[in-house]
Amino acid sequence: MTAAQTVRPAQTGPGIVDAHHHVWDLSVRDQDWISGDELAPLRRDFTLDDLVPEARAAGVTATVLVQTITVPEETPEFLALAAGSDLVAGVVGWTDLTAPDIAETLAGLRAGPGGEHLVGIRHQVQGEPDPRWLVGPEVLRGLSALADAGLVYDLVVKPHQLEAAVEAAERLPGLTFVLDHLGKPPIASGELAPWEQWIRRLAALPNTVCKLSGMVTEADWHSWTVAALRQYADTVLDAFGPRRLMFGSDWPVCGLAATYAEVIDVAGALTAGLDPAERHDVFTGTAVRTYGLHVTARPAPPQETPCA
Numbered sequence: 001m002t003a004a005q006t007v008r009p010a011q012t013g014p015g016i017v018d019a020h021h022h023v024w025d026l027s028v029r030d031q032d033w034i035s036g037d038e039l040a041p042l043r044r045d046f047t048l049d050d051l052v053p054e055a056r057a058a059g060v061t062a063t064v065l066v067q068t069i070t071v072p073e074e075t076p077e078f079l080a081l082a083a084g085s086d087l088v089a090g091v092v093g094w095t096d097l098t099a100p101d102i103a104e105t106l107a108g109l110r111a112g113p114g115g116e117h118l119v120g121i122r123h124q125v126q127g128e129p130d131p132r133w134l135v136g137p138e139v140l141r142g143l144s145a146l147a148d149a150g151l152v153y154d155l156v157v158k159p160h161q162l163e164a165a166v167e168a169a170e171r172l173p174g175l176t177f178v179l180d181h182l183g184k185p186p187i188a189s190g191e192l193a194p195w196e197q198w199i200r201r202l203a204a205l206p207n208t209v210c211k212l213s214g215m216v217t218e219a220d221w222h223s224w225t226v227a228a229l230r231q232y233a234d235t236v237l238d239a240f241g242p243r244r245l246m247f248g249s250d251w252p253v254c255g256l257a258a259t260y261a262e263v264i265d266v267a268g269a270l271t272a273g274l275d276p277a278e279r280h281d282v283f284t285g286t287a288v289r290t291y292g293l294h295v296t297a298r299p300a301p302p303q304e305t306p307c308a
Helices: 002-006 048-057 074-083 102-111 137-148 159-171 195-203 226-240 260-270 276-291
Strands: 016-021 060-066 088-093 118-123 152-155 177-179 208-212 245-247
Touching (some): 016 245, 048 060, 060 276
Parallel strands (some): 016 060, 118 152
């Protein structure tokens, strides 16, 4: 872990976008997924007031706030929160993809307070017992409605669900699919197959993007190293390329294994071999382009032009 401390992505230029974090207030709504002794550190409130100092200290100037639970009330609450924040530039919310009136629901969200911050939708596919949930006819109809609305779809899946993710992305070329947390590879065991096979299949589709996020919590929380993460980061860098890879902290969940600053440092170490323009894509440009974020960010450094 200490090796990561020497490389800060902020050194390549200001304006890091954290494309994946959460907040919750347990007095407003329970987070029923936070159960058991291992997750006990998460069973408290985590608010923007907690995040802002850490994000600013790390050079983060904009974020994307992502849904946590599948209730319709959360998304308008997040949009209103974004409207009053100078940090949150976009919200990936939740709505029932199988509902016949999904188009009307999306229009209503956009018409409400902070609706201009709605950039995408996510569902906890990882919790669905059917590995082919994503390609059910009602779900595909809902995903098509997202494309019609100009939104993106965040994929939170486990490796055994990647095949269906590939099929869904193939069937809906007009919708951008953003893979959260590298598709949750088995980092703790050190295995690559069959995760790598499906990652490369997904990345071969031009309407897919991947988040460099959630890695430390898929590794051993107490003994992870940058070296243990590298083969997974290298796989997605090779498969998607920097222009389709974006950094996300997964705060506060990352706190089970690392601090916010450590997660930024790790991402910096894992991308240290990229040139400045490529690092700008990973830490700013890809998120801005994919989500259509309105943020103040310095342009990417110019690419070197080969001599004639």
